[in-house]
Amino acid sequence: MTNSVFSKYPKPEQMLASVGDYNSEILQVNGHFHTPYSFSAFNNISQPFDMAKQENVKVLGINDFYTTDGFEQFNALAKSSGVFPLFNIEFMSLQKDLQAAGIRVNDPNNPGRTYFSGKGLRFPVHLNVAMVDRLFQIQEESNRQTAQMIGKLNELLAEIGAGFSFTFEGVKERYAKNLVRERHIAKALREAIVDAYPVEADQKTCFTKVFSGKEPKSAMNDFAALENEIRGNLLKSGGRAFVPEDDKAFLSLEQVIELIIHAGGIPCYPVLLDNPKGEFTDFEGDYEKLYQSLVAKNVYMLELIPGRNKPEIMEEFVHFFNDRGFVITFGTEHNTPQLDPIEIFGGDGKELSPAMKKIGYQGACVIAAHQYLKSKGKVGYLQKSGKAKVDKRDEFIALGNAVIKHFLAQ
Structure with a gap:
């Protein structure tokens, strides 16, 4: 069996003593992209690592649809490339109550359809028979x-x-x-x-x-x-080769969250935010209402693809949720044929602001700490109830920074 990258890591207190404050070095992160194991702009799974080396990105997060099949190769490439790995997954779920009400969540064209990610899954992945069957079904x-x-x-x-x-x-x-x-x-x-x-x-x-x-x-x-x-x-709908998706192709959001937690991950809501016309979906238009909806489902982590948002809107949104204890990560997706840089840029084509880079790195640190603790058989960032340890966020950021820096120093 493939060993975790953390299998021989020292105890938390030893790693924390060996590094300084994370503010001294904010690393570049891309916490969400797809690989050829689902669909990707990349020709192969090693390409993002080659690009990361050229662009000085130190943390990468695989985020394929419905599958963890790429994890083993991703893990091996991370070790050989000296780039820290985040093990993630993405689903399309269906909230039938919102579908019936005509409420668009984070798919602008299909009410009720909800993209949803799991961050920091346990690697190697262990799922029981029921969970494996559920994954194979979709x-x-x-x-x-x-x-x-x-x-x-x-x-x-x-x-x-x-x-x-x-x-x-x-x-x-x-x-x-x-x-x-x-x-x-x-x-x-x-x-x-x-x-x-x-x-x-x-x-x-x-x-x-x-x-x-x-x-x-x-x-x-x-x-x-x-x-x-x-x-x-x-x-697409109306096209000669279009075939509508059956409801059996979707798990409910509750089933997706259950599967993510069972796989050792953290539930994470991918935010669509503004489109080029400045429009929001029904679910995301009111930040306070969105906050209450997510907390009610024990979701305390968000991710954004900054390249599709106006920077001023994204920053306002990120600060709103960061100030309320949410963990926030950023990525590029790379889920189209267009090969963009692996470094993250805003919707204006410019670098992210220092504040956004810091928050994005903090998010990666929380995931890194969670992965490390789960590999040691500990609870991680979620309590046994599934609720995030929001009051411990700073401790997880510090530990995750130490885990990442320990990895990069090897």
């Missing part, structure tokens, strides 16, 4: 949906005489790991059109046929934009 439902999409896409390709088609297993083998996402289908289709029609004008003609007479807006060499057009025209 993976299988997700794959069933994408397999049906591929079938509908093949019908369209036959109609227009494209000269090629796909199989689910073929897409999975070439583009995915265990989980096939609609983004994999979009990438497969784009590459197949390019392979079948080497001349750019012929590629445009084929895309126009695939889009039912609608010409593509993107340049043929703008891969990310083209794949987004494929998703929008074919794989």
Whole structure:
């Protein structure tokens, strides 16, 4: 069995005595990105580590959908690269009461649908049979949906005489790991059109046929934009290859939180916040109401993707929740074909402010301390009731800083 990176670490008091105050060195962190184990801009799981070395990012957090399959490779790369690992996971859950009420949570298009992360899972991962079955159920439902999409896409390709088609297993083998996402289908289709029609004008003609007479807006060499057009025209609601998700593809939020805690992690709500038009979802528009809703569910951790928010709005939001004892982390997601830097930038393209960098590092420290304590068989940042130790946040920040610095000094 793979050993935890913390298996031979000294006791907390020894590590705390060996480092100074964390304020003396605020490290750069990216606590949320996806890898090819779900879908990612990265060609392989080692790429973010290579980029982190170039960009001086010292802490990385894997955050794949529905799976921990990448943890072992992520752990090995962290050791060999000297970059501290955070072991996370993400789910799409469904709150049926909010769906019935038409309340959008952190999916702007689907009421009730709720993205939700687990931070600092125990590694190696230990789940009982019921939890494993629950995880496999949503993976299988997700794959069933994408397999049906591929079938509908093949019908369209036959109609227009494209000269090629796909199989689910073929897409999975070439583009995915265990989980096939609609983004994999979009990438497969784009590459197949390019392979079948080497001349750019012929590629445009084929895309126009695939889009039912609608010409593509993107340049043929703008891969990310083209794949987004494929998703929008074919794989989303109203598209020829669209297949609606069955309720069986979603766990309830309560089930997701139960699974995360059972896996040794900390429940974390991913905040969407403002869109380019300055709009908020129904669930997030009122900070005080959002605070009360999260506390009622024993959720005391948030994460944001700063690149999609206006800095002044994000800072106001972060300070509101940080002042109320929440732990806050930041990431880049990298869940599109576009390869952005691994360093985190704000929605204005500029570096995060010193205050935001500090809060983001503090969040990583809490997760690091939690991972370390769980590896030692201790309780971690959550009480046995599932409630966070908000009054101990500063102690966890100090311990986590020591854990990270101990790791980086090896």
